[in-house]
Amino acid sequence: MGVSDTAREVLKRYGLSEYESKAYATLVELGAASVREICRVAGIPQPRAYDTLSKLESKGLVETQDGRPTIYRAVPPKVAFDRLEKGLKAQTVIAVEEFASRYGGERSRADMWTIKGEANIINKIEEMINSVGEQLLLAVPTGVLERIKPTLDKVARKDVVIKLMVSQRGKSEAVIPQLDDSIRLTRKDDIPAILVVVDSNQALISSGCISNYKGPWISVWTNELSFVELVSIFFASH
Numbered sequence: 001m002g003v004s005d006t007a008r009e010v011l012k013r014y015g016l017s018e019y020e021s022k023a024y025a026t027l028v029e030l031g032a033a034s035v036r037e038i039c040r041v042a043g044i045p046q047p048r049a050y051d052t053l054s055k056l057e058s059k060g061l062v063e064t065q066d067g068r069p070t071i072y073r074a075v076p077p078k079v080a081f082d083r084l085e086k087g088l089k090a091q092t093v094i095a096v097e098e099f100a101s102r103y104g105g106e107r108s109r110a111d112m113w114t115i116k117g118e119a120n121i122i123n124k125i126e127e128m129i130n131s132v133g134e135q136l137l138l139a140v141p142t143g144v145l146e147r148i149k150p151t152l153d154k155v156a157r158k159d160v161v162i163k164l165m166v167s168q169r170g171k172s173e174a175v176i177p178q179l180d181d182s183i184r185l186t187r188k189d190d191i192p193a194i195l196v197v198v199d200s201n202q203a204l205i206s207s208g209c210i211s212n213y214k215g216p217w218i219s220v221w222t223n224e225l226s227f228v229e230l231v232s233i234f235f236a237s238h
Contacts, residue, residue, distance in 0.1 A: 002029055014084040015091075016059075019044050019052040024061055027074035034069040059083065110224040118217040121194075121206050126151045128198045128221075132160050137197040137235045139165040144194060149179075156180035163235055167191040194219070195231055203231040 003025035011021035019042075026042040027033060035053065039046045053072055056062040060083045065071040074080065115124050122144065129136060129151050136155065140148070145166055156162055162183045167190050179185060194206035206219035222228065 011084075014081075014088055016084075017052070017055075019048055020056055023049070023052050024056055024074055024080070027062060027072060028077065032065070032071050032073040034071055036069070038072065059087065110222070112220060112222040112224055112227070115204075115206075115219045115221055116216060121204075121217050121219045122147055124204060124219070124221060125194070125196055125206075128196050128202060128204060129155050131202075132158075132162075132198050134199050135161045135163075135197075136199075137163050137195070137232060139167070139188075139191045139193075139195040139234070141167045141191070141194075152183070153180055156182050165191060165235070192234070195234060197228060197232050197235065200228060200232065201225065203228040205231060 008021040008025050011024060012018070016024070022042040022044060023038055026038050030037065030041065033041070035046065035049045038044065038053070039049050044052060053062060053064075057064060060075065061080045062072050062074055065073070075083075115121050125140075125144075126148055129138075129148065132155055138152075145152075145164075152162070152164075157180070163186075164179070164183050165186045165188050167188050194204070196204040202221065202223045204219055204221045207215070207217055
């Protein structure tokens with residue numbers, strides 16, 4: 001039984017072409033083979049075979065033995081996938097740096113965006129927490145706190161001020177997870193909404209904990225300073 005289509009598809013996710021994935025899979029099966037044998041088994045047109053094998057060799061996935069004919073063999077799969085993984089990570093770093101350098105979200109003009117869905121809102125809150133430089137103001141119910149706690153713990157190790165309000169809605173103190181001693185914790189019976197303010201320059205308000213609200217989670221994120229200041233007033237008054 002040959003290498004499955006599913007396994008070959010994984011190779012393609014690492015950037016190999018259709019012919020490259022077929023050629024590598026064929027060499028894994030055959031052990032070592034000439035171009036003619038590879039073409040016959042893999043169904044690769046011979047005019048494309050040399051270029052395909054050359055690319056696999058440059059990626060460190062095949063080795064050659066000079067002769068007439070030249071013989072090719074696959075490197076062990078674990079070695080091959082380790083090399084593919086390292087190559088993909090390196091390409092990802094380059095891509096992230098390039099996109100970040102062009103990202104319009106970093107521009108200074110004021111923006112206001114709507115974020116929908118519980119998972120998306122939690123992700124945005126964690127993104128905001130990770131970006132804190134000096135001060136984090138946070139008002140959340142215990143259920144949300146449990147989900148963001150790993151991110152909050154990591155940021156608490158930095159030299160930042162964290163003011164946290166937690167709504168228990170009548171639950172005992174035991175439901176509040178153990179927090180870093182540097183976090184200024186206030187327990188509330190209830191809070192009007194999920195509120196996040198980072199460094200006085202961005203804020204988020206979400207419907208995720210509004211009493212008796214049964215609809216989908218919706219939030220508004222903004223870096224419009226007057227709105228950020230408005231959200232910050234809640235923390236100043238408690």
